[in-house]
Amino acid sequence: MTCADTSSSAAFAAKHSPIWYRTRRMLHRSFINVFLLTALAATIIPIYWMIATSLKTTAQMVVSPPLVVFSPTIENYLALAGRSRWLLRNLINSVSITALTSVLTLFFGSMAGFSFSRYRFPGHRFLSFTILWTRTLPPIVAIVPLFLWMSDMGLVDSHLGLSLIYTALNLPFAVWMLKNFFDGVPIQLEEAAMIDGCSRIGAYRRVTIPLAAPGMAATAIFVGVLAWNEFMFALIFTNVRAKTLPVVVMESIVEDKLYWMDMATIGTIIMLPMFLFAVIIYRHLVKGLSFGAMK
Amino acid sequence: MADASWPRGLPQRARRRIRSISISRLQLLGYSLLVPSFAIITVILIWPSVQNIALSFFDFRLPQRHHMVFVGFDNYIRLLFEDRLFHRAFINTSIFVVGSVTLQFVLGFAIALALATKSHWFRRITGPIFTLPYMISPAVVGLTWRLMWHYNLGLINGALSWVGLEPVRWLSTPELALFAVIITEVWRNTPFMTIILVAGLISLPVEPYESATIDGASAWQRFKWITMPFLIPTITVGLLLQTVFAIRVFGIVFTLTGGGPGNATLPLGILLYRQTFRYFQGGYSAALAIVMLVVGLVVSFGYLSLLKKGGETT
Structure with a gap:
């Protein structure tokens, strides 16, 4: 008995000796670091590659194997600016459709999010799940009838039409994100404001909105990003007047020949604002998309 | 008073x-x-989706709606039992969904776990970088990777040649093209999984871990008996959303391969687009859309019942 005891405690001591502990932790840590570095590299390299391509000349582009180090030039951007009339128009389309979608979604979504966050009514749970569940329906199912009635109403190839579609697509996530952010504002603050003489609307305007503002801004950006990037509906529901940039970049494929410079240049223009937005909304995204709290 | x-x-x-x-x-x-x-x-x-159910029982060419002929379940029978292209697209989509969602989950979970061990400021700095691919338009992602996989100009074949391997025809070999499409989708969508899992991980309560450590639980035991049960709802919702999004994949494949070579990477979404806007098959494409809807519903109810069952046992 005693013998077994000493041997096991010796094994215990060996296993938990400071040196073993430290090496194991170091190995563990460096494994995690290598993994994260690889993942970071895999994330960045394609993005770098597109930006690099947009800064290459045709001669630098067609070298095989590809050049990783080269002297960058903004020639492609200047060339694009030279024939920029159509592109500028598409850029304006993209910006205005994105803005309109964000405004519509935030306005209606914050009403619903506030309702889910503050009021308890019969069917609350059912309705809040239903709205998230509509996001799992493939919107492609709606396309044929939607296209037919929108063309009857003259909404095909219009800013309003596309924005309305994006609003409907984004409302489910937006409502849930906004609900999560409103949940973060203590209801006691609103009550205090009302006791101090604010109306219900006044309490909402003076207390709730300022406190939930960062979250609302993050939601607006999140929605805007989706609208800015959306491809399928933009391809189907626009021809000329409301065509957005993702459709334009797709058109750099002409008869199976890709104009790589055009693609990379326009692609970089589409992507650049996202760098900024990713930094701004990452933290709020983590908070807003915690669906785990819905159990 | x-x-x-x-x-x-x-x-x-x-x-x-x-x-x-x-x-x-x-x-x-x-x-x-x-x-x-x-x-x-x-x-x-x-409402358009409901209308679509009605349209799927008719036969008509798309621009006009006046010559609609009621054909009952004919569209569905043709689609499910006769259309080889539909079978091809269904198989492609299945492989695509299983492959990409599995990889996204494994990678996303691994990155989220690794990030959770790191300090707050490390997450603040690397988090946005990890999020970036999810914030790029699918059209741009597809075209960027079209360049990455390119036979002569692509970085991947470039990397292969630097280590002395033969270049590979990624996008013109059927099996490899599907693989390339899956990897591209994984590159873009893993961040979504990472974000919601990081959100789940950092909101875990601390107390169970402390008491488990005092009780002598190993790291693996803590992961299995504390982390996983807490995370199951988050994981289920994440997998559900990723799966239904993958079933309707469109933009990335449309710009990366266009469904080719042949129809080797043709997913249901592009088949539906072609039937509707190139061949103007009104009722037939409506039926195809309904089939996609049903597949998505079956999958989401499957996940939700899994979530319920998990909720009862824990």
Whole structure:
């Protein structure tokens, strides 16, 4: 008995000796670091590659194997600016459709999010799940009838039409994100404001909105990003007047020949604002998309 | 006495107002705030989807709606039992969904776990970088990777040649093209999984870990008995969303391969697009859309029942 005891405690001591502990932790840590570095590299390299391509000349582009180090030039951007009339128009389309979608979604979504966050009514749970569940329906199912009635109403190839579609697509996530952010504002603050003489609307305007503002801004950006990037509906529901940039970049494929410079240049223009937005909304995204709290 | 010490005027009026609003009026307000959102979703998505069910029983060419012929289940029978292209697209989509969602989950979970061991500021800096691919338009992602996989100009074949391997025809070999499409999708969508899992991980309560460590639980035991049960709802919702999004994949494949070579990477979404906007097959494409809807519904109910079962046992 005693013998077994000493041997096991010796094994215990060996296993938990400071040196073993430290090496194991170091190995563990460096494994995690290598993994994260690889993942970071895999994330960045394609993005770098597109930006690099947009800064290459045709001669630098067609070298095989590809050049990783080269002297960058903004020639492609200047060339694009030279024939920029159509592109500028598409850029304006993209910006205005994105803005309109964000405004519509935030306005209606914050009403619903506030309702889910503050009021308890019969069917609350059912309705809040239903709205998230509509996001799992493939919107492609709606396309044929939607296209037919929108063309009857003259909404095909219009800013309003596309924005309305994006609003409907984004409302489910937006409502849930906004609900999560409103949940973060203590209801006691609103009550205090009302006791101090604010109306219900006044309490909402003076207390709730300022406190939930960062979250609302993050939601607006999140929605805007989706609208800015959306491809399928933009391809189907626009021809000329409301065509957005993702459709334009797709058109750099002409008869199976890709104009790589055009693609990379326009692609970089589409992507650049996202760098900024990713930094701004990452933290709020983590908070807003915690669906785990819905159990 | 406390009441008497209150100043006259506004506060009392406010208090009276709070008391006077009956619960049913508040509930009515709650409902009415939901109306615009539900109205927009219904008009744009739900009602056309319902109409689509009706259209799927007719035969018609798309621009006109006047020569609609009722054909019953003919469209579905043709689609499910005769259309080889549909079978091809169904198989492609299945492989694509299983492959990409599995990889996204494994990678996303691994990155989230690794990030959770890191300090707060490390997450703040690398988090946005990890999020970036998810914030790039699918059209741009597809074209970027078209360049990455390119035989002569692509970085991947470039990397292969630097280590002395033969270049590979990624996008013109059927099996490899599907693989390339899956990897591209994984590159773009893993961040979504990472974000919601990081959100789940950093909101875990600390106390169970402390008591488990005191009780001598190993890291693996803590992961299995504390982390996983807490994360199951998050994981289920994440997998559900990723799966239904993968079933309807469109933009990335459309710009990366266009469904080719042949129809080796043709997913249901592009097949539907072609039937609708290139061949103008009204009823037939409506039936195809309904089939996609049903597949998505079956999958999401499967996940949700899994979630319920998990909720009961834990």
